[in-house]
Amino acid sequence: MRLVALSLCGVAACGSGGGAKPDAASGDAAVVPPDADLTAPPLTTWPADAIFYHAYVRSFLDSDGDGNGDLPGMQQKLDYIAQLGVDGILLLPIFDDAYVESGGYGTTDWTHVTAAYGGDAAFASFVAAAHAKNLKVLLDLSFTLVADQHPWFVAADASAAAPERAHFLVTAGPPCPTLDAQAGGNGWHPFRDSQCFFSDYAAQFPSTNVRDQPTAEAMRAVADQWLAAGVDGFRLDSAASIAQVDPQNPTAAKDPSSPATHAFWLPFMQRVKRDDPQAFAVAELFDHEADYYADGIDMTFQYQIYFGLVDGWTKGIKSTLSETVAAQVAARPPGAMGGVFLGNHDVPGTIVAPGGRLADLACPLPCTDHTPLVSAAQLLFSLPGTPFVYYGEELGMHGAPSVDTSQPLPWSRNPMQWDATATRGFTTGTPWAPVSTDSANAAAQVGVDGSMYETYRGLIAVRRTSPALTHGTYREVPNDRADVFSFVREDPAERVLVVASFAHAATAANLDLASLGITSAIASERIFGGALPAVTPANASAYPVPLPASGAIWILLQGT
Numbered sequence: 001m002r003l004v005a006l007s008l009c010g011v012a013a014c015g016s017g018g019g020a021k022p023d024a025a026s027g028d029a030a031v032v033p034p035d036a037d038l039t040a041p042p043l044t045t046w047p048a049d050a051i052f053y054h055a056y057v058r059s060f061l062d063s064d065g066d067g068n069g070d071l072p073g074m075q076q077k078l079d080y081i082a083q084l085g086v087d088g089i090l091l092l093p094i095f096d097d098a099y100v101e102s103g104g105y106g107t108t109d110w111t112h113v114t115a116a117y118g119g120d121a122a123f124a125s126f127v128a129a130a131h132a133k134n135l136k137v138l139l140d141l142s143f144t145l146v147a148d149q150h151p152w153f154v155a156a157d158a159s160a161a162a163p164e165r166a167h168f169l170v171t172a173g174p175p176c177p178t179l180d181a182q183a184g185g186n187g188w189h190p191f192r193d194s195q196c197f198f199s200d201y202a203a204q205f206p207s208t209n210v211r212d213q214p215t216a217e218a219m220r221a222v223a224d225q226w227l228a229a230g231v232d233g234f235r236l237d238s239a240a241s242i243a244q245v246d247p248q249n250p251t252a253a254k255d256p257s258s259p260a261t262h263a264f265w266l267p268f269m270q271r272v273k274r275d276d277p278q279a280f281a282v283a284e285l286f287d288h289e290a291d292y293y294a295d296g297i298d299m300t301f302q303y304q305i306y307f308g309l310v311d312g313w314t315k316g317i318k319s320t321l322s323e324t325v326a327a328q329v330a331a332r333p334p335g336a337m338g339g340v341f342l343g344n345h346d347v348p349g350t351i352v353a354p355g356g357r358l359a360d361l362a363c364p365l366p367c368t369d370h371t372p373l374v375s376a377a378q379l380l381f382s383l384p385g386t387p388f389v390y391y392g393e394e395l396g397m398h399g400a401p402s403v404d405t406s407q408p409l410p411w412s413r414n415p416m417q418w419d420a421t422a423t424r425g426f427t428t429g430t431p432w433a434p435v436s437t438d439s440a441n442a443a444a445q446v447g448v449d450g451s452m453y454e455t456y457r458g459l460i461a462v463r464r465t466s467p468a469l470t471h472g473t474y475r476e477v478p479n480d481r482a483d484v485f486s487f488v489r490e491d492p493a494e495r496v497l498v499v500a501s502f503a504h505a506a507t508a509a510n511l512d513l514a515s516l517g518i519t520s521a522i523a524s525e526r527i528f529g530g531a532l533p534a535v536t537p538a539n540a541s542a543y544p545v546p547l548p549a550s551g552a553i554w555i556l557l558q559g560t
Contacts, residue, residue, distance in 0.1 A: 040266060040296035041273035043335040044280035047233075047299060047386050049470045050087035051460060052138065055391040056103070056345055057094055057117050059415045062427035069415070069426070071113070071122040075129050080442065084394060084453070085460035088136030090235055090282075092345055094123065098147035099204065103345060103413065104140070105237065106147035106205055110222040127230045138282075139226055142237035143219045145205045153206050160194050166212045169198040171250040179251050182241075188250065198245050210243050210264040219264075220271045227275040234272070239265065239283035239292060257288040262295050269296035282339050289338075290331045299337040302328045302385055306341060309379065310351060312502040313361050313372075318485040322476060325487075329384050329474055340385035342376055342393060347412050355399015355436065356412035362550070363396065365438060370396055374455055375500055375552035381463045382489060382498045382554060384474040392416055394456040395445055400434040419443040462527050462554075467491040469554075477511050484509040484547065488516065488557070496526055499545045500552035507549075510542035518557065526554035535559070 061073030071094070081089060093104030096114050104114075113123040130137050146153060155164040171177060171188065176196035181187030183201045190196050198207045210216045223234065240256035242264055255261075272279050273296065282299040283292050289300045305328055308321030328338055347356040354360060362372040373396050380387050390412070400414035415435050418425030420443065424435045445451035463469045472489035479486050483503040489496045495518075501507055513519070519540040523532040532555060535543055547553065 036263075036267065037270065038266065039270075040294055041270050042277070043293075043296065043298045043337075044233075044273075044278055045335055045337075046278065047087075047280050047282075048337050050136075050386055051085065051381075051463070052088045052090050052136075052339075052386070052388045053081050053084065053086045053391065054090045054092075054341070054344060054388045055081075056092045056413050058092075058100070058104075058432065059413050059426075060391060061416060061418065062429065062431075065427060065429040067427050067429040067432045068116060070116065071118040071126045075122075075126045078129055078133050078135065080446070082133040082135055083446075083457070084389070085457055085464065086135070086389065088138060088232065089130060090138040090388065091140060093140045093142055093237075098149040102147075102205070105142045105145070107142065108147050108150045110141070110143075110219075111225055124229065131230065136232035137230070138233045138235060139231050140235040140237055141219075141222065143208060143210070143222075144238045144241040145199065145201065145207050148204045148206060156197075157192050160191065165191075165195070167209055167215045169207050169209050169245055169247045170195050171198075171247045172196070177250040179245065179254075187245070196250075198247070198250070200241055200245075207241070207245065209247070211247075211260050216264055216267070220268055223268065223272050224275055227272065227279055232276075232278075233280040233282070236265075236281055236283040236297065239285055239297070240288065256286075257291045262291065265292065265295040265297060282337075289328065290333070293331075293333050293336045299339050299386060301388075302338040302340050304328055305338075305383065305385070309342065309376075310361065312483075312485065313376075316483045316502045316504070318483060318502060321485055325383065325474070326476065338385035339388055340380060340383045341388040341390065342380050343390045343412055344388070345390075345413050352399075352412075354401065355414065357397060357399040358390075358393055359396050359398045359438070359440075365398060367396065367398070367438065370452060370455075371548060372550035373452060375550050377456055377459055378498070378552040378554060379485075379500050381459045382469050382496070384472075384489065389456070392440070394453050395440040395442060396438075396452040397440045398436045398438045400436045417441040458527070466494060466496060466526070468494040468496040472496070475516055477513060478515055479509040479511045480542070481507065481509045483507070486511050486545075488518075495521075495557045497523075497555040497557055498552070499547065499555070501547040501550060503547075503549060505549050506547065506551075508544055508546040510544055512541050513543050514540035517560075519560065521557040521559035524556050524558075526556045 057074055058069045060069040061077055062069050063073035094113050094117050095107045096109040096112050097104050097106055098108050099106035113120050127137050152164045152167045155162045156168055173196035174190040176188035176190055179187050181200050187198050187200055188196045189203045199205050200207055243258050243260035244254040244256050246252055280298040283297045285300045286303050304324040308324040311320035342358040352361045362376050399412050414433055415426040415431045417440055419441050423431050445453035468489040468491040472491040475488050477486040484501050486499045513535055519537050521535040523534055
């Protein structure tokens with residue numbers, strides 16, 4: 001959910017703190033259950049070769065005309081998703097929710113699907129239909145906070161004697177101590193009678209206290225329930241925020257890798273893998289990824305790589321991307337995975353103006369030449385990691401303005417565009433939020449050669465046939481341009497060279513393949529198979545690759 005983090009962090013690490021694992025000598029020893037097993041469960045490996053579709057149910061398709069998307073609507077479009085070639089769907093939060101503008105993160109009950117999306121029965125039907133099409137289903141779990149209308153907080157706010165206060169970060173006051181909230185201002189707020197509670201966002205989203213074992217156990221039980229219902233894995237929202245504030249030391253700097261944090265996530269992942277050894281979890285993290293892999297978390301979203309891509313498109317340089325890819329790949333232990341993406345629900349207009357979507361950045365309206373979007377997709381499907389396609393991205397969809405001027409939100413959550421009608425085929429009523437002013441829509445693209453949708457399908461199909469692009473090793477290839485990024489993905493069966501330009505004009509880069517020991521190879525275009533100049537000892541130190549403006553190419557290298 002870290003709505004503010006994306007605009008504040010840039011490409012620098014967000015927060016600071018150690019990476020201590022919980023142990024009996026730590027200040028958080030009390031949060032480690034007696035006789036705790038501190039062995040991380042085995043990592044799930046099948047997502048390494050997978051591709052996921054990331055969608056906001058409220059904005060996907062409205063089945064009943066109320067202007068809001070729902071699960072029956074999304075179920076109607078499962079063929080569209082499956083035909084793209086992905087392996088699974090990550091849903092933004094679908095639980096009972098008190099504040100719809102929060103995107104589902106202000107939950108009042110993790111155990112039920114909101115009636116606005118069709119309720120529990122609609123979700124059961126959706127999971128069965130998705131599985132029938134060989135699509136996995138992932139849920140977004142936000143355990144770091146609840147809405148102030150959650151029964152826990154309603155009871156806790158009513159009386160200092162309420163046992164429900166143990167579910168929250170509580171300290172003495174008022175006056176409340178001072179500690180900056182991520183959303184700005186003081187994070188400590190007064191209860192009605194006495195004491196203070198912490199919230200990292202706003203007072204209506206109180207932070208939970210996983211140092212309390214019954215609270216932590218309730219969250220593990222939520223995972224039990226949804227795995228038993230057929231869910232295949234989870235996104236762990238704001239994973240580093242779960243215990244970064246210590247109520248016993250309420251003004252201390254936040255620690256995004258505190259012992260208490262890992263004392264929660266390690267048992268959580270043990271429980272997930274006990275329930276289903278093939279289930280997996282991907283964590284929203286901005287730094288300290290290695291510490292979380294050690295908890296048995298299978299994958300982390302590679303935000304630093306995303307920031308590097310943004311730097312490339314906005315500044316026309318590769319340096320940040322080069323550094324962040326190398327760092328994030330190095331942080332992965334054997335078997336661990338990184339989730340790569342070109343956009344998501346949390347990207348604000350302060351990072352990508354005006355609508356928070358890839359197309360707003362790489363191909364601003366009127367966007368008559370989609371080459372930058374195709375090039376971005378080639379990077380998405382070739383960078384080392386598991387790709388996540390954010391809904392509408394496969395159409396080249398732009399963002400739209402927020403409908404909530406009192407609380408500016410990242411507005412990459414605009415309704416999906418199914419056709420060219422006024423409501424873009426999203427609803428027969430009035431859309432809950434503005435649609436984009438662009439012309440991108442599924443009806444004009446599905447089955448149409450050269451469209452963005454068919455381009456995505458084609459790139460995904462090629463990736464499927466490429467062991468190098470799916471799980472090959474990564475090495476950057478030096479070249480003579482600051483605005484061209486080049487690397488090789490290598491597998492015993494295949495070597496693919498990827499070259500992408502951030503320049504706004506046609507250019508040519510000279511690649512130093514010899515520095516990687518590549519001095520002789522037959523070269524061909526990996527997608528269409530066209531022959532390219534061979535790599536020879538004479539040109540291996542300056543192998544020429546011409547590129548159109550903002551263009552990219554995949555090159556198959558056969559030989560040494």
